[in-house]
Amino acid sequence: xxxxxxxxxxxxxxxxxxxxxxxxxxxxxxxxxxxxxxxxxxxxxxxxxxxxxxxxxxxxxxxxxxxxxxxxxxxxxxxxxxxxxxxxxxxxxxxxxxxxxxxxxxxxxxxxxxxxxxxxxxxxxxxxxxxxxxxxxxxxxxxxxxxxxxxxxxxxxxxxxxxxxxxxxxxxxxxxxxxxxxxxxxxxxxxxxxxxxxxxxxxxxxxxxxxxxxxxxxxxxxxxxxxxxxxxxxxxxxxxxxxxxxxxxxxxxxxxxxxxxxxxxxxxxxxxxxxxxxxxxxxxxxxxxxxxxxxxxxxxxxxxxxxxxxxxxxxxxxxxxxxxxxxxxxxxxxxxxxxxxxxxxxxxxxxxxxxxxxxxxxxxxxxxxxxxxxxxxxxxxxxx
Amino acid sequence: xxxxxxxxxxxxxxxxxxxxxxxxxxxxxxxxxxxxxxxxxxxxxxxxxxxxxxxxxxxxxxxxxxxxxxxxxxxxxxxxxxxxxxxxxxxxxxxxxxxxxxxxxxxxxxxxxxxxxxxxxxxxxxxxxxxxxxxxxxxxxxxxxxxxxxxxxxxxxxxxxxxxxxxxxxxxxxxxxxxxxxxxxxxxxxxxxxxxxxxxxxxxxxxxxxxxxxxxxxxxxxxxxxxxxxxxxxxxxxxxx
Numbered sequence: 001x002x003x004x005x006x007x008x009x010x011x012x013x014x015x016x017x018x019x020x021x022x023x024x025x026x027x028x029x030x031x032x033x034x035x036x037x038x039x040x041x042x043x044x045x046x047x048x049x050x051x052x053x054x055x056x057x058x059x060x061x062x063x064x065x066x067x068x069x070x071x072x073x074x075x076x077x078x079x080x081x082x083x084x085x086x087x088x089x090x091x092x093x094x095x096x097x098x099x100x101x102x103x104x105x106x107x108x109x110x111x112x113x114x115x116x117x118x119x120x121x122x123x124x125x126x127x128x129x130x131x132x133x134x135x136x137x138x139x140x141x142x143x144x145x146x147x148x149x150x151x152x153x154x155x156x157x158x159x160x161x162x163x164x165x166x167x168x169x170x171x172x173x174x175x176x177x178x179x180x181x182x183x184x185x186x187x188x189x190x191x192x193x194x195x196x197x198x199x200x201x202x203x204x205x206x207x208x209x210x211x212x213x214x215x216x217x218x219x220x221x222x223x224x225x226x227x228x229x230x231x232x233x234x235x236x237x238x239x240x241x242x243x244x245x246x247x248x249x250x251x252x253x254x255x256x257x258x259x260x261x262x263x264x265x266x267x268x269x270x271x272x273x274x275x276x277x278x279x280x281x282x283x284x285x286x287x288x289x290x291x292x293x294x295x296x297x298x299x300x301x302x303x304x305x306x307x308x309x310x311x312x313x314x315x316x317x318x319x320x321x322x323x324x325x326x327x328x329x330x331x332x333x334x335x336x337x338x339x340x341x342x343x344x345x346x347x348x349x350x351x352x353x354x355x356x357x358x359x360x361x362x363x364x365x366x367x368x369x370x371x372x373x374x375x376x377x378x379x380x381x382x383x384x
Numbered sequence: 385x386x387x388x389x390x391x392x393x394x395x396x397x398x399x400x401x402x403x404x405x406x407x408x409x410x411x412x413x414x415x416x417x418x419x420x421x422x423x424x425x426x427x428x429x430x431x432x433x434x435x436x437x438x439x440x441x442x443x444x445x446x447x448x449x450x451x452x453x454x455x456x457x458x459x460x461x462x463x464x465x466x467x468x469x470x471x472x473x474x475x476x477x478x479x480x481x482x483x484x485x486x487x488x489x490x491x492x493x494x495x496x497x498x499x500x501x502x503x504x505x506x507x508x509x510x511x512x513x514x515x516x517x518x519x520x521x522x523x524x525x526x527x528x529x530x531x532x533x534x535x536x537x538x539x540x541x542x543x544x545x546x547x548x549x550x551x552x553x554x555x556x557x558x559x560x561x562x563x564x565x566x567x568x569x570x571x572x573x574x575x576x577x578x579x580x581x582x583x584x585x586x587x588x589x590x591x592x593x594x595x596x597x598x599x600x601x602x603x604x605x606x607x608x609x610x611x612x613x614x615x616x617x618x619x620x621x622x623x624x625x
Contacts, residue, residue, distance in 0.1 A: 068516065071516075071519075071520050073516045073519055073520060091525070093524070096519065096520075096522060097522045099520070100520060100521060100522070101516075101517070101520030101521075102520075103513055103516070103517050103520070105511075105513065107511070107513055107514055107517040109514070109518075109531055109534065109535060110534060110535060110537075119518070119521050119523065119531075120521040120522045120523075123521065123522045123523040123524065123527055124522055167521060168520075168521065171521065171522060177520075
C-alpha cells in the first residue's frame, strides 16, 4: 500500500520514501452537514499505529462530529474511511469491534461498575472466566478494583470517568477515541486523571485519538496535534511544530499567542518585514513559514506574551522592537502575571510575580517593551 | 348516612368471607385486564420504541395519534370491537362476541396507546449518546437498543401502571363486548353497575373496595420495582446537567 504524504509531514529527501507503517485509521474528503450547514470538511486525517493524536479545536469546531464519524457511528455526507487499509462504512462490525470510544459524559449504564466494564467483552463473546479476570485487571489499571461491585449511581464524577475509561481499555482496542475525557472533571481530579490517562493509553491501547479543546492537554499527551477550526483541519504537526510554527493566526491565538490585527507591510529587507499597525506604530517582524509578502500587503501579526521582555529604564537586549508603553492593568494568571500594556499599541506580556515586583509594575507606570523581530510572525490577512 | 355505614359493614363481611360470587368476578377481572395489559405491552412497546427512536416521515403524526389514544372513550373502543366481532362484522365468523377474549381485545386496544405513549417518552428521555456509547464499545445495534431500553425501564414500568389502571377501572368497553353475563363475562366494574341498579349497594361497595385495593396493591408492587433500585449513573449524569 502506498502512503499519501500529508503536506505537513516533515520528510526530507534523506528519509526512506516509503515508510513501513501505514495508518491504522484514516479518512479522506470527510464531510458532514447538519441542516444544510457544513460542520465538518476534513481533507485528510491519518491515525498512525501507536501514536496519540490530539484533535484540538474550540467548541463547535466539529470535533465531536469527527469523533462519531471515525467511530463509524454516523454516516458522513461525503468521504471515505479506511481501517487497516480497508474501506469501511458506518456500522462495520469488524472494524467497530477493534475500536473503542469514550464519550464526554461518562454514560455509565444501570448496574455495577463491574457489569459496565464487562459490557464490551460480553459483546465480543469473551467467556465468563476470562471476562472476570480482564475486568478485574482493567479496574486495577484505573485504581478502582475496590469499587467493582458498587452500583454506578454512587460514583463521583472522577470515578465515573475512570470506569468509562476502563470500560473502553478492557477490550484492548487498536484505536481508542476519547472525546474531551477531562472536560467534566474539576481541576484537582483532572490533573491526576490526565496523568493516568497518558500512562494508560500508551500501555493499553494501540493508537489514541484524543479530542480536546484544551491546548495544554493536547500538548501534554499527544505525539501529534491536528488543529481543527470551523470543521477544517488547519494544521497537523508535533506539539512543538504547532506552538513554534502555527500555520494560521487562529492556531497561533488558540495555542496562546496574541494577535495584532490588520497591520500592513511597509518594507522588506534581510528576511525582516516592517509592518505598520493601525495606530501608526511600526514593528519588525518575520513572515510566518510558507508566506511571502509584498509591501502594502495586509497582515495579522502574532506574538506570544511570554516573549515580551519588560524594563523600566534602558536595558541591554538585542530585541529589534522597543516600545515605550504604559501599564494598563495587571491580572494574575496562575503563578504568572499578565500585564496589559497601552500607548499607541496594545500588547499583553506575561511576567513572573517576582519581576513584576522588582519592576514596580502598577497601572499607569511607564515601561519599555522589548520584542524580538523573530517573535513576531506575520500572516496574510484579507484585503480590506 | 346509614346507607353508607350499612353498605360498608356488609361489604367488609363479603370481602372477608371471600364470597364466591364476588371472588368469581374478581378473578375474571384480573384475568381479563391482566391479559389485556400483556397484549398491550407486546403491541405498545415496539410501537413506542419505533416511534420514539425511529426517524421516518409522519413520525410527528404518529406521536399525535398515540397521544390521542389516551383520550379514547372506552365505549367507542367497545363499539369498534363489537362491530368487528358482530355477526355481520369482518371477524363475525370467530363467534367471539360476549366472550372474555372480546373483552381482552377491547381492553388491549384501550391500554396500548398508554403503553406506546409512555414508552415513547421513556426511550426519548434516555440520551441518544447512550446507544452510540454502547455501539462504540462494540455492541451490535440490537445489543445497543437493549442497553437503551434497560435505561428506560423506569418509564416502561410506568407504562404498565398506566395501562393497567386504564383497563381495570373501565366499564364501557367490557359492558358492550362482554355483555355482563354472570360466570362468563361479568367483571368488577360491570357488576358494580348491575348491583347498584338492583339496589345491592353492599355488593357494589364491596366490589368497589376490592377494585381499589387491587389497584393499590398492583401499583405498590410496580412502584417497588420502579423505585427500589438506586438511580443509574446515566440518570445521575442527567440530573447533574
